[in-house]
Amino acid sequence: MNFTLKIWRQKDAKSKGKFEKYSISDISPDCSFLEMLDILNEQLVARGEEPVAFDHDCREGICGTCSLYINGRPHGPDDAITTCQVHMRRFKDGDTIVIEPWRAKPFSVIKDLIVNRNAFDKIIQAGGFISVDTGGIPDANAIPIRKEKADQSMDAASCIGCGACVAACKNASAMLFVAAKVSQFALLPQGRIEAKERVQKMVAKMDELGFGNCTNTYACEAECPKEISVEHIARMNREFFGAKVGGRKNIKK
Amino acid sequence: MTKLNSKIPEGHISEKWTHYRSNQNLVNPANKRKLDIIVVGTGLAGASAAASLGELGFNVKVFCIQDSPRRAHSIAAQGGINAAKNYPNDGDSIFRLFYDTVKGGDYRAREANVYRLAEVSNSIIDQCVAQGVPFAREYGGLLDNRSFGGALVSRTFYARGQTGQQLLLGAYGALSKEVAHGSVEMYTREEMQELVIIDGRARGIITRDNVTGELKRYFGHAVVLASGGYGNVFFLSTNAMNSNGSAAFRCYKQGALFGNPCFTQIHPTCIPVHGDYQSKLTLMSESLRNDGRIWVPKKKEDAQKIQKGELKPTEIDEEDRDYYLERRYPAFGNLVPRDVASRAAKERCDAGFGVGPTGLAVYLDFEDAIKRLGRDVIEARYGNLFQMYEKIVDENPYETPMMIYPAVHYTMGGLWVDYELQTTITGLFSAGEANFSDHGANRLGASALMQGLSDGYFVLPYTMQNYLADQIKVPRISTDENAFEEAEKRARERLEKLMAVKGSQSTDDFHKKLGLIMWENVGMDRNKEDLTKAIEQIRNLREEFWKDVKIPGEIDGLNPELEKAARLADYLELGELMAHDALQREESCGGHFREEHQTDEGEALRDDKKFSFVSCWEYKGEGEKPEMHKEDLNFEFVEVKQRSYK
Ligand SMILES: Cc1cc2nc3c(=O)[nH]c(=O)nc-3n(C[C@H](O)[C@H](O)[C@H](O)COP(=O)(O)OP(=O)(O)OC[C@H]3O[C@@H](n4cnc5c(N)ncnc54)[C@H](O)[C@@H]3O)c2cc1C
Ligand code: FES
Numbered sequence: 001m002n003f004t005l006k007i008w009r010q011k012d013a014k015s016k017g018k019f020e021k022y023s024i025s026d027i028s029p030d031c032s033f034l035e036m037l038d039i040l041n042e043q044l045v046a047r048g049e050e051p052v053a054f055d056h057d058c059r060e061g062i063c064g065t066c067s068l069y070i071n072g073r074p075h076g077p078d079d080a081i082t083t084c085q086v087h088m089r090r091f092k093d094g095d096t097i098v099i100e101p102w103r104a105k106p107f108s109v110i111k112d113l114i115v116n117r118n119a120f121d122k123i124i125q126a127g128g129f130i131s132v133d134t135g136g137i138p139d140a141n142a143i144p145i146r147k148e149k150a151d152q153s154m155d156a157a158s159c160i161g162c163g164a165c166v167a168a169c170k171n172a173s174a175m176l177f178v179a180a181k182v183s184q185f186a187l188l189p190q191g192r193i194e195a196k197e198r199v200q201k202m203v204a205k206m207d208e209l210g211f212g213n214c215t216n217t218y219a220c221e222a223e224c225p226k227e228i229s230v231e232h233i234a235r236m237n238r239e240f241f242g243a244k245v246g247g248r249k250n251i252k253k
Numbered sequence: 254m255t256k257l258n259s260k261i262p263e264g265h266i267s268e269k270w271t272h273y274r275s276n277q278n279l280v281n282p283a284n285k286r287k288l289d290i291i292v293v294g295t296g297l298a299g300a301s302a303a304a305s306l307g308e309l310g311f312n313v314k315v316f317c318i319q320d321s322p323r324r325a326h327s328i329a330a331q332g333g334i335n336a337a338k339n340y341p342n343d344g345d346s347i348f349r350l351f352y353d354t355v356k357g358g359d360y361r362a363r364e365a366n367v368y369r370l371a372e373v374s375n376s377i378i379d380q381c382v383a384q385g386v387p388f389a390r391e392y393g394g395l396l397d398n399r400s401f402g403g404a405l406v407s408r409t410f411y412a413r414g415q416t417g418q419q420l421l422l423g424a425y426g427a428l429s430k431e432v433a434h435g436s437v438e439m440y441t442r443e444e445m446q447e448l449v450i451i452d453g454r455a456r457g458i459i460t461r462d463n464v465t466g467e468l469k470r471y472f473g474h475a476v477v478l479a480s481g482g483y484g485n486v487f488f489l490s491t492n493a494m495n496s497n498g499s500a501a502f503r504c505y506k507q508g509a510l511f512g513n514p515c516f517t518q519i520h521p522t523c524i525p526v527h528g529d530y531q532s533k534l535t536l537m538s539e540s541l542r543n544d545g546r547i548w549v550p551k552k553k554e555d556a557q558k559i560q561k562g563e564l565k566p567t568e569i570d571e572e573d574r575d576y577y578l579e580r581r582y583p584a585f586g587n588l589v590p591r592d593v594a595s596r597a598a599k600e601r602c603d604a605g606f607g608v609g610p611t612g613l614a615v616y617l618d619f620e621d622a623i624k625r626l627g628r629d630v631i632e633a634r635y636g637n638l639f640q641m642y643e644k645i646v647d648e649n650p651y652e653t654p655m656m657i658y659p660a661v662h663y664t665m666g667g668l669w670v671d672y673e674l675q676t677t678i679t680g681l682f683s684a685g686e687a688n689f690s691d692h693g694a695n696r697l698g699a700s701a702l703m704q705g706l707s708d709g710y711f712v713l714p715y716t717m718q719n720y721l722a723d724q725i726k727v728p729r730i731s732t733d734e735n736a737f738e739e740a741e742k743r744a745r746e747r748l749e750k751l752m753a754v755k756g757s758q759s760t761d762d763f764h765k766k767l768g769l770i771m772w773e774n775v776g777m778d779r780n781k782e783d784l785t786k787a788i789e790q791i792r793n794l795r796e797e798f799w800k801d802v803k804i805p806g807e808i809d810g811l812n813p814e815l816e817k818a819a820r821l822a823d824y825l826e827l828g829e830l831m832a833h834d835a836l837q838r839e840e841s842c843g844g845h846f847r848e849e850h851q852t853d854e855g856e857a858l859r860d861d862k863k864f865s866f867v868s869c870w871e872y873k874g875e876g877e878k879p880e881m882h883k884e885d886l887n888f889e890f891v892e893v894k895q896r897s898y899k
Pocket of ligand 2: 055084
């Protein structure tokens with residue numbers, strides 16, 4: 001198969017970027033999208049040009065490292081998969097494919113298609129955990145948990161932290177990401193103890209880092225490669241307002 | 254010569270760890286914050302170690318290559334984690350888990366370490382549940398277990414097909430908690446380049462900031478290497494693209510011994526190779542073997558027709574199918590350990606019975622399971638794996654059998670460590686896949702996650718204190734010291750040398766060539782002639798690499814080609830070391846299969862008299878043959894037998 005690629009090139013955070021056009025031919029339909037970029041990069045190296053920098057690691061849809069806006073959609077044309085799981089058979093021979101980095105204020109471009117997502121780590125550090133230290137823990141079966149709840153918690157915990165939700169949102173809101181973590185713990189007895197502080201601290205940090213508000217467009221859910229549901233946002237809102245009414249005041253940012 | 258002391262505590266195997274902990278030195282709580290610890294890696298081993306050491310009050314700095322600690326390769330583990338809880342009441346115990354792991358490793362692991370692993374396994378599950386890891390549960394609300402290859406009991410805990418992800422996110426949560434507390438500092442996109450040694454002790458590292466290209470110096474009273482495995486030496490493996498052996502290899506070059514480098518695990522259930530542009534291989538979790546049946550056609554004609562696309566697997570009658578694992582190993586059937594299953598698949602394909610367009614694949618069939626249990630049950634158990642398969646291969650495994658073939662998956666070899674997980678460099682510890690320890694010559698399923706977390710949560714926080722107790726006398730050493738200067742110079746010169754080659758072939762060109770040499774000669778079956786040839790070929794390739802590699806871009810700033818080339822430079826030496834190790838080991842054991850040493854039935858034939866030891870390799874300088882030392886393995890508590898899964 002043959003393709004025309006329009007790829008965002010940007011030397012570093014300070015430089016201005018622009019689109020460059022490349023043509024690529026003889027691509028097998030069974031080739032993955034990132035393997036297609038590997039082939040392009042091999043050709044660029046051979047020509048003495050700098051290869052296109054993009055983030056990737058596991059290449060099986062679990063680490064959340066790959067990103068890319070492909071023809072205007074985070075993670076490309078299919079629902080419920082990451083860029084690294086897209087195969088070229090998904091495109092038509094001769095297609096022009098536009099490839100951009102995540103575009104969101106809190107995710108600045110580092111180079112070409114690579115962005116800085118450290119903000120997500122900061123939100124988790126604000127409270128996205130259960131405060132237990134290692135050791136001295138009662139038996140794992142001491143607290144039975146309804147299977148249904150555990151399964152829902154697992155649905156939320158499936159978030160891979162890729163940032164597609166933020167990239168998809170016109171307000172660059174991180175609500176789905178935050179809600180997934182809040183909801184995972186809100187559904188479990190272990191996580192209830194700190195639930196109020198957790199949601200307040202995480203939301204405060206999200207605001208502080210410049211993520212926008214949620215205006216319920218649900219673009220995040222539609223583009224989430226792990227199909228994390230906006231129901232988790234509803235649960236988080238309940239937690240958040242519950243915390244405001246009954247929770248501890250003066251939570252430090 | 255380096256003296257190897259494995260420091261195994263006295264006493265009965267079930268008392269060694271308790272005995273150790275009761276008598277070890279501890280650091281006064283008030284002094285802990287005066288002690289700096291560097292942890293390289295944020296996988297299960299690194300993240301759990303950094304978090305636990307931070308909780309104790311030490312001053313921890315932790316490093317990873319990815320943009321976030323949560324993305325370490327551990328995230329990709331699918332199937333599960335073992336523990337001796339015996340919740341299903343099916344006869345499990347700490348001793349049995351210990352025994353199975355020693356036997357599974359074909360009696361090439363150190364008893365005392367494996368026993369400790371089994372002993373702390375239960376605490377890992379308790380810890381993870383407390384952290385909010387949503388393990389699979391039964392309707393009664395209690396934790397669910399399943400069985401995994403090589404075990405007769407159900408002792409594997411899992412979170413759908415994403416166990417590694419959930420465990421890592423648990424450890425990442427603990428790590429984030431400590432970052433928030435200020436006891437741990439996190440450095441992302443920073444790659445360790447060199448170890449700094451002062452007066453014979455590990456005292457720091459040099460890193461490259463992969464965004465700016467800047468080299469940076471860090472001091473630590475002790476250093477923990479939890480940098481993962483080196484399976485990518487084969488180019489194609491199930492490891493993530495950034496997994497690499499460089500951090501460990503550079504410690505080897507500074508004097509740490511490397512244990513059992515040739516012990517590589519080839520996993521039986523991976524998606525077969527489909528083209529030369531392929532960048533990595535995808536694992537299909539071993540749990541699939543619980544319900545899937547593995548077969549190839551009985552008749553060669555059928556296999557040939559399938560290869561040409563003239564016949565479909567569903568058109569082959571039951572009596573014309575060869576369920577070769579069930580045939581050869583009636584007791585364990587499809588659940589034999591990985592090394593046995595992999596070799597059996599290769600044997601069938603080499604004999605001409607393989608399927609798929611390349612003939613290098615076998616079927617993993619769920620037809621019977623779907624009939625017996627219903628599609629719903631199969632979907633609940635393996636839905637996400639089936640979906641993953643379909644996305645990659647474009648075939649529906651509910652309707653047509655999956656095709657699988659063995660692929661490189663895990664490296665049992667790694668830095669040699671003693672009972673305390675300390676390497677032969679004082680003050681340098683190693684945890685997780687980066688060390689050689691607990692799996693002997695073959696790792697059983699669901700035991701790497703257990704080992705990584707055991708090392709990080711429950712072993713290092715104790716054993717490191719034994720070392721650090723008297724280090725309180727050592728004030729923080731300035732990174733302006735000569736040793737830092739020199740280590741940085743080594744790192745800079747290596748990178749400059751790579752950039753200066755300005756040759757004509759890309760790093761991947763070389764990596765693919767190395768991978769092929771490794772797969773064909775140092776892969777699933779090995780013999781003296783091929784190994785000798787491979788050493789020669791790797792040397793030539795290495796020479797060519799240093800004359801002709803082409804790295805575009807600049808040394809400063811983000812340059813993925815330079816990162817890859819620097820890692821490949823180490824693989825080009827590590828590959829040779831693996832071949833030397835495989836050559837000296839004139840026996841077959843676990844994943845190491847020497848064609849010259851097999852039983853009449855084609856099973857691995859160990860030679861316990863001559864080879865019941867860990868081979869520990871010492872670096873002797875560039876171009877020199879490394880020297881091998883031996884740690885003898887003594888089995889006091891398990892009877893060493895020929896492994897049988899029949
Ligand atoms: C697809 C797949 C499925 C698996 N499934 C299972 C399973 O079901 N059960 C099981 O028990 N095991 C499984 N395993 C094996 C298991 O996942 C790994 O062995 C284990 O996770 C390794 O953990 P680790 O912490 O040692 O290293 P890793 O998770 O590999 O982490 C290495 C860390 O070191 C960092 N690092 C490396 N080099 C440097 C450097 N130079 N400088 C700074 N940082 C560096 C990396 O950034 C990373 O943070 C699976 C493996 C694969 C590939
Ligand atoms: S590279 Fe890991 S999710 Fe795509």
